[in-house]
Amino acid sequence: MIRETAALTRRELLRLARNPQAIVTSLLLPILYLLLFGQGFNLGSLAGHGLPPGALTALLIGAPSYFSYFAAGMVGFVAVTATLFIGANVIFDKLFGILKRISSTPASTASIFGARLIAGSIQPIGLAFLVLGLAVGLGSLGLSGLQVTATLGPIGALEIFLAVVILSVMFASLFLAIGFSIEQPQTYFAIVNAINLPVLLTSAALYPWGTMPHWLQSVASYNPVTLAVEVIRLNLFAAAPPYYAYPAWVYLLGLLGWAVAMNLIATVLARRALGPRH
Amino acid sequence: MSTGEAAAGAIVADQLVKTFNGSVHAVRGVSFAVRPGEVYGFLGPNGAGKTTTVSMLTAGLEATSGRAIVDGLDVRSDPTGVKRRIGIVFQESTADGDLTGRENLELAAALYRVPRAEVSSRVDGLLERMQIGDAADRLTKTYSGGMRRRLELAAGIVPSPRVLFLDEPTLGLDPQGRAGFWKYVLELRHEHEMTVLVTTHYLDEADGMCDRIAIIDHGLIVASGTPSELKDRLGGDIVTVRPIVPNQFLGQVLEKVPGVVSVGPQDGAYRLKCSNGETLVPAIVAACVGAGVGLQAVSLKRPSLDEVFLEFTGREFREDEGPTATDRAVRVGSVRNRIGGSR
Numbered sequence: 205m206i207r208e209t210a211a212l213t214r215r216e217l218l219r220l221a222r223n224p225q226a227i228v229t230s231l232l233l234p235i236l237y238l239l240l241f242g243q244g245f246n247l248g249s250l251a252g253h254g255l256p257p258g259a260l261t262a263l264l265i266g267a268p269s270y271f272s273y274f275a276a277g278m279v280g281f282v283a284v285t286a287t288l289f290i291g292a293n294v295i296f297d298k299l300f301g302i303l304k305r306i307s308s309t310p311a312s313t314a315s316i317f318g319a320r321l322i323a324g325s326i327q328p329i330g331l332a333f334l335v336l337g338l339a340v341g342l343g344s345l346g347l348s349g350l351q352v353t354a355t356l357g358p359i360g361a362l363e364i365f366l367a368v369v370i371l372s373v374m375f376a377s378l379f380l381a382i383g384f385s386i387e388q389p390q391t392y393f394a395i396v397n398a399i400n401l402p403v404l405l406t407s408a409a410l411y412p413w414g415t416m417p418h419w420l421q422s423v424a425s426y427n428p429v430t431l432a433v434e435v436i437r438l439n440l441f442a443a444a445p446p447y448y449a450y451p452a453w454v455y456l457l458g459l460l461g462w463a464v465a466m467n468l469i470a471t472v473l474a475r476r477a478l479g480p481r482h
Numbered sequence: 483m484s485t486g487e488a489a490a491g492a493i494v495a496d497q498l499v500k501t502f503n504g505s506v507h508a509v510r511g512v513s514f515a516v517r518p519g520e521v522y523g524f525l526g527p528n529g530a531g532k533t534t535t536v537s538m539l540t541a542g543l544e545a546t547s548g549r550a551i552v553d554g555l556d557v558r559s560d561p562t563g564v565k566r567r568i569g570i571v572f573q574e575s576t577a578d579g580d581l582t583g584r585e586n587l588e589l590a591a592a593l594y595r596v597p598r599a600e601v602s603s604r605v606d607g608l609l610e611r612m613q614i615g616d617a618a619d620r621l622t623k624t625y626s627g628g629m630r631r632r633l634e635l636a637a638g639i640v641p642s643p644r645v646l647f648l649d650e651p652t653l654g655l656d657p658q659g660r661a662g663f664w665k666y667v668l669e670l671r672h673e674h675e676m677t678v679l680v681t682t683h684y685l686d687e688a689d690g691m692c693d694r695i696a697i698i699d700h701g702l703i704v705a706s707g708t709p710s711e712l713k714d715r716l717g718g719d720i721v722t723v724r725p726i727v728p729n730q731f732l733g734q735v736l737e738k739v740p741g742v743v744s745v746g747p748q749d750g751a752y753r754l755k756c757s758n759g760e761t762l763v764p765a766i767v768a769a770c771v772g773a774g775v776g777l778q779a780v781s782l783k784r785p786s787l788d789e790v791f792l793e794f795t796g797r798e799f800r801e802d803e804g805p806t807a808t809d810r811a812v813r814v815g816s817v818r819n820r821i822g823g824s825r
Contacts, residue, residue: 207592207595208592208593208595210592211588211589211592211593212589212593214589215578215581215585215589218580218581218585219578219580219581222580222621223580300575300576300578300579301572301574301575301576302576302577302578304542304572304576305572305576305577305637306593307542308540308541308542308565308570308572309565309590309593309594310562310565310566310593310594310595311593312562480541480542480543480544480561481537481542481543481544482543482544
């Protein structure tokens with residue numbers, strides 16, 4: 205099974221590497237957000253208009269600036285936008301007969317699904333760390349930048365890494381589940397659009413937590429994007445209580461629950477799509 | 483079908499049935515046995531059930547009922563085992579356009595667990611053999627139609643299958659491409675001692691390349707045997723007599739001509755089966771003239787699979803087709819067959 209999975213993963217990565225436009229496009233979106241939205245949405249300027257000292261940090265649950273808060277949220281954003289294509293690829297592979305060829309071979313469903321999951325998660329994971337690095341770098345260019353106010357130890361770094369990996373796997377599973385059960389690209393993109401925005405807008409990826417209405421806070425607390433970015437913010441800004449009720453591993457565990465559930469659903473749907481037709 | 487027959491066959495279909503959505507009867511009870519090393523042809527028009535049958539035999543589609551055995555394994559109970567022993571060439575192109583020819587074959591080799599030490603030599607050998615060695619490291623989306631077909635065949639052969647399934651493998655190829663494709667298939671079949679099941683709606687392919695054929699129509703096998711057996715069953719040559727004005731008594735006149743085996747109406751004309759048709763034509767014309775019937779045309783055909791198809795389905799092969807691109811290809815094939823004459 206390892207050999208088949210490796211060969212299929214190689215195939216997915218070769219295709220990705222041969223499509224530089226897709227890579228540039230996926231980079232462009234987070235970069236534009238960091239350069240334009242992050243810079244323009246200058247919540248800190250409110251402090252000059254009579255906001256009491258420390259109030260902004262409270263609104264941003266421990267983050268030193270909105271940009272810092274937002275940069276951590278962008279990790280959740282790229283996990284959604286960069287995993288999208290892996291589900292679309294399933295549909296195009298169906299349309300071009302490639303999936304028919306692959307499923308006619310003795311390769312197991314686990315290999316076929318697993319390879320797509322691995323390949324689909326690699327890009328958002330890479331992109332997430334690129335976004336964090338870029339956000340830190342912008343600070344040294346005289347722009348708003350990501351300020352890490354905590355001492356980031358190896359455990360904190362590992363927690364951030366795990367949050368990014370699990371969130372990417374979760375969204376890759378979600379989009380693979382949709383890709384395996386849908387036949388037409390138009391339908392796929394319609395469904396994905398209907399999911400993306402609500403998922404991001406009911407999370408704490410972009411909004412300052414303190415300005416969200418309570419009902420939205422309640423919804424957002426269970427959102428997997430929130431769970432992932434909370435792990436990142438907790439570790440980058442030393443934002444322990446009173447801002448966060450639990451240690452980072454609790455949020456990680458919640459996120460893992462989402463990922464496992466999504467993965468199970470996707471596996472069932474992939475098995476159905478790849479097995480003999482009825 | 484006895485157990486002995488099942489054991490002897492490289493492919494055995496026993497009363498295979500496929501019904502879609504409870505009402506579309508695609509295959510209605512197909513039974514046949516292909517002997518090891520044989521090239522067996524499935525001949526029939528679009529929608530006859532050829533691809534559906536192949537899909538059931540290759541574990542791509544679950545049969546509604548019936549049993550399929552491939553290389554001794556039951557397709558239903560051991561689909562993965564069957565997949566390990568077969569190669570498939572689909573009618574559509576299934577190669578990955580974003581990979582090179584070599585990468586496509588290497589991927590296939592890994593998925594079939596070809597021993598690692600053999601992958602490189604096997605892939606290189608096949609690429610050379612299929613005359614795509616020079617383009618081996620080009621993305622396959624730049625390949626011509628013929629090259630793609632040859633790559634598909636190479637991908638089907640990579641696992642060194644015991645049984646090779648070819649589903650309309652030469653669809654859309656020009657005559658030269660088709661001839662070349664078959665040359666490879668027949669060579670490989672001898673070298674690898676493969677059994678080959680091919681579906682086609684090119685009559686000349688079925689006639690020339692297959693050891694035995696089954697004619698499938700509306701989900702049923704209507705006739706099977708070697709091409710010459712099937713043609714012999716027609717009872718000789720076919721003479722078609724077309725009067726200027728349709729004449730209902732002409733059939734009775736023609737039946738009385740010595741040497742005519744049978745007479746049947748066909749679109750205002752009469753279709754006569756007779757041995758030695760060439761020498762009988764003058765007598766047939768004379769009988770018509772004697773009966774006062776003016777003739778528009780008289781044609782003589784040696785037995786061909788086209789005639790066999792007509793005999794067993796009641797329709798001419800080419801007339802059964804719709805106006806799709808695939809169908810146009812059939813017409814070309816059918817016409818080509820007629821122009822080329824029968825074997």
